[in-house]
Amino acid sequence: MKRQARGGGPTTAGASSAHGTAQRQTGTTDAAAPQLRRRLGRADLRAxxxxxxxxxxxxxxxxxxxxxxxxxxLTSELVTNALIHTDDDAVLTATVGPRGVRVEVRDFVAGRPRPCAPGSGEATNGRGLVLLESLADAWGVRAHGVGKSVWFELDAEAA
Known part of the structure; x- marks a missing residue:
């Protein structure tokens, strides 16, 4: 079942839509859970x-x-979007828990991601949020004092 966090407080979950605004916890984050954290340099697509x-x-x-x-x-889509559509660094965090993985890419620009129609033919732009919507078990956007995080979760055993 697809879930996308949206609206209200930090633990609300709701029906799927184009933009999520709140974080939804599914047990994927734990202080002892394996974690990846990387700072990504501004416009450095080698990242x-x-x-x-x-x-x-x-x-x-x-x-x-x-x-x-x-x-x-999905991680490469989020990282690429953060590096192309902002003019600042970004931070990638991935946490593995017993039920799944949560990946979050934080940037320091307030503008929210906007889905757009994928390019036609061989164009590769415009597919990131479409892929996120179709492949992630849950995803959303969380505002920060400076910038935002776009995140997704995948259940370990989902088909």
Whole structure:
């Protein structure tokens, strides 16, 4: 079942829509849980494959077959979006818990991501949020005092 956090306080969850605004906890974060945390340099697109490699290592023995590849794909989309659409650094955090993984990319620009129609033909832009919506078990956007975090969660055993 797809979940997307939205509206209200920090633990609300609701029906799927284009924008989530609140964080939803599913037990994927734990102080002792394996975690990846990387600072991504401004406009440094070399960070995208590096983030994928680091996440692949973190998720080496996690979840059903194919789940870590979905996590890698969605992470690369979030990292790319943060580096292309902002003019500042970003921070990638991935936490593995007993029920799933939560990946969050925080940037320091207040503008919220806006889904757009994917480009036609061989164009590769415009697909990030569409992929997030279709592949993540939950996702959303959380505002910070400065900037925002776009996050997603994947259940370890989902098909």
């Amino acid at each position: 995208v494959p590096e983030a994928r490699r680091a996440l692949r290592e973190l998720l080496r023995h996690w979840g059903r077959p194919g789940r870590s590849e979905v996590a890698e794909l």
